[in-house]
Amino acid sequence: MALGARALSEAAGAAGHPDVLTWSTVFLSAAQAGPVSVHAELLREGRSVSTGQVRLVQEGPDGPVERARLTAVLGDAPVALEPAHRAPGPPSMPPPEECVPARRDGSPLASAIALLDRLDIRVDPATAGFAMGRPTGRGVLRAWVRMADGREPDVAMLPFAVDCLMPVAFDLGVAGWAPTLELSGQVLGRPASGWLRVAMHADVVAGSFYVEDADVWDSTGRLVARSRQLAGIRVPAEGLVAPVDGPADRPADRPAG
Incomplete structure (x- = not known):
């Protein structure tokens, strides 16, 4: 997910939307250790947010196999997410x-x-x-x-x-x-x-x-x-x-x- 989100961030950076704000990932098959191809596509460039999808593909014994597909909405985090008005506090934990x-x-x-x-x-x-x-x-x-x-x-x-x-x-x-x-x-x-x-x-x-x-x-x-x-x-x-x-x-x- 982080690899796909990074690819979409780079694709949307020129539009001023370098940060993933929300994402959804479907895992289609079990990834294996080794190289992966990342196919990022911007679906829409807006004024405040952009939307994109990314496919993560690996070579299998019978050809390319899609491992995961991620869709995301991207924006500028410091602009879109400030200030923090309400949120739960962290749980108490030992250091x-x-x-x-x-x-x-x-x-x-x-x-x-x-x-x-x-x-x-x-x-x-x-x-x-x-x-x-x-x-x-x-x-x-x-x-x-x-x-x-x-x-x-x-x-x-x-x-x-x-x-x-x-x-x-x-x-x-x-x-x-x-x-x-x-x-x-x-x-x-x-x-x-x-x-x-x-x-x-x-x-x-x-x-x-x-x-x-x-x-x-x-x-x-x-x-x-x-x-x-x-x-x-x-x-x-x-x-x-x-x-x-x-x-x-x-x-x-x-x-x-």
Whole structure:
């Protein structure tokens, strides 16, 4: 998603709309490690916003295979998203140095997740029980996130940030397979430098699908992105883990600032 959003941002930059404001992505097939072709197209150039789509394609054994298609509305974030009038505040979390680092050497499951090489993730201990075989059943994950190479967050990173953690299904007691079918997100501000605070939750499971929501705050406590996705889940025969008692899972709405 971030790769596609970056391509559309470059295509719409000449029109004065360098930032993705909202996007929707349909995942058509499983991407493989290797080269990808990015085909960006502007569908409309307006005065305040532009609209575009991008196709991400890889070569398969029988020819090109489309992996994902993203449509987006683009604008100028500092103009379109200021000031912030109202937004929920960030959840209370221990500082990053007191949270649980997510590393590839942390577990056999994590060893195969190459994405962890790109990120510095510190999971809130209150939501890290899944890593020790003790999921809470509340369907909540919270973590601090930043790029491992020290690059500061920007608007183009936000489509990455909303889906960079392990699936919330892990906290429901379902590890492993959780493919995203569709994800829609909104950029709500240009992030300040420093850690991003990501909170994800899933309170709906229906058959072989579940809904996963994500909120992202920057280092100043401003909500800068939000998303919702429909993903697959394989509920075991014994069902989901029963929720344990715990603090409120979502922050209460409050005026921004």
